[in-house]
Amino acid sequence: MxxxxxxxxxxxxxxxxxxxxxxxxxxxxxxxGTQGTVKAILQRDIKEIGAEIILSNTYHLYLRPGTDILYxxxxxxxxxxxxxxxxxxxxxxxxxxxxxxRKIEEEGVQFKSHLDGSTHMFxxxxxxxxxxxxxxxxxxxLDECPPFPATKEYxxxxxxxxxxxxxxxxxxxxxxxxxxxxxxALFGIVQGGIYPYIREHSASxxxxxxxxxxxxxxxxxxxxxxxxxxxxxxxxxxxxxxxxRYLMGxxxxxxxxxxxxxxxxxxxxxxxxxxxxxxQFFTKFGVINITNNKYKNDFSPVDSSCDCYTCKNFTRAxxxxxxxxxxxxxxxxxxxxxxxYYQWLVHSARYQIIEENFSNWKKEQLxxxxxxxxxxx
Ligand SMILES: [Zn+2]
Numbered sequence: 076m077x078x079x080x081x082x083x084x085x086x087x088x089x090x091x092x093x094x095x096x097x098x099x100x101x102x103x104x105x106x107x108g109t110q111g112t113v114k115a116i117l118q119r120d121i122k123e124i125g126a127e128i129i130l131s132n133t134y135h136l137y138l139r140p141g142t143d144i145l146y147x148x149x150x151x152x153x154x155x156x157x158x159x160x161x162x163x164x165x166x167x168x169x170x171x172x173x174x175x176x177r178k179i180e181e182e183g184v185q186f187k188s189h190l191d192g193s194t195h196m197f198x199x200x201x202x203x204x205x206x207x208x209x210x211x212x213x214x215x216x217l218d219e220c221p222p223f224p225a226t227k228e229y230x231x232x233x234x235x236x237x238x239x240x241x242x243x244x245x246x247x248x249x250x251x252x253x254x255x256x257x258x259x260a261l262f263g264i265v266q267g268g269i270y271p272y273i274r275e276h277s278a279s280x281x282x283x284x285x286x287x288x289x290x291x292x293x294x295x296x297x298x299x300x301x302x303x304x305x306x307x308x309x310x311x312x313x314x315x316x317x318x319x320r321y322l323m324g325x326x327x328x329x330x331x332x333x334x335x336x337x338x339x340x341x342x343x344x345x346x347x348x349x350x351x352x353x354x355q356f357f358t359k360f361g362v363i364n365i366t367n368n369k370y371k372n373d374f375s376p377v378d379s380s381c382d383c384y385t386c387k388n389f390t391r392a393x394x395x396x397x398x399x400x401x402x403x404x405x406x407x408x409x410x411x412x413x414x415x416y417y418q419w420l421v422h423s424a425r426y427q428i429i430e431e432n433f434s435n436w437k438k439e440q441l442x443x444x445x446x447x448x449x450x451x452x
Pocket of ligand 1: 377378381382383384385386387411412415
């Protein structure tokens with residue numbers, strides 16, 4: 076994997092990341108394909124809306140279909156027929172958020188499957204082995220995601236454990252080979268809760284280990300947005316300039332713009348897909364709920380300035396009807412539009428960074444997002 080920083084505008088960055096499955100431009104937004112599928116959209120259409128990389132989840136793929144099936148298929152790219160880059164998380168976040176019964180110890184974390192209650196253990200070495208079998212282009216280290224709020228003492232001990240796990244992941248990564256013909260990269264993950272000095276320590280410890288890139292984890296877990304932005308700033312100021320930074324699991328369009336301004340390059344989030352399936356449509360002028368009665372006879376597109384397949388071909392009234400009638404096409408049209416909007420957001424941000432106009436453009440976007448949602452109708 077190679078990262079090239081093309082240009083900066085303030086702290087905002089435009090770059091390009093090359094993998095054996097192709098390049099992607101940054102800032103980049105990765106649609107979430109938890110179970111080896113981005114819900115309610117075809118692989119063909121993910122490409123069509125302009126996504127250049129997707130994210131999938133180690134925890135879910137490990138439990139189902141299991142690494143033996145993925146290995147027999149020749150890896151996740153072949154299994155799901157997606158030939159562009161894939162990033163996988165380490166499974167840590169799901170273990171801490173989805174499973175009730177878990178035991179954290181130095182060796183790793185023991186947990187019970189949310190599917191059938193069976194007992195499993197994730198160690199730093201094991202999550203590398205699993206991600207080797209998945210064959211993702213970018214793998215993540217195992218980390219502990221401390222709950223919010225966490226005391227300073229908890230956050231510090233937890234981060235120290237995550238740093239020891241990161242080093243074990245890196246050692247195992249360096250000792251093991253790719254399972255398939257393409258190469259894989261490994262990112263460390265900065266933790267430290269809402270404590271700047273722990274974040275700084277975490278970022279500088281990982282920098283010394285020299286990863287291919289760096290995730291910023293444990294944010295958007297309930298802390299105020301301003302605190303999240305402050306933590307992002309501490310991280311990006313400490314992390315090396317010539318490596319990509321990935322803000323994990325964040326967020327709203329506003330969060331993404333603020334993070335880009337502070338030097339973040341990569342994002343993933345379930346909001347556009349999950350909220351879309353709940354009738355929430357993201358637009359440049361804020362979110363609309365398409366099931367609202369006022370759209371019953373509104374024969375305009377969801378967003379008249381949007382060039383996506385949904386907006387080019389269907390009206391608010393028709394999409395509202397699909398949701399009210401619980402037709403699956405509604406979910407698909409919402410997913411296409413929302414992912415297209417998120418791609419538009421990061422692609423436009425990149426263009427504005429190159430044009431050295433990011434800050435002005437961002438201000439304008441934030442004003443639009445806070446304004447009257449029906450202005451464009
Ligand atoms: Zn659209």
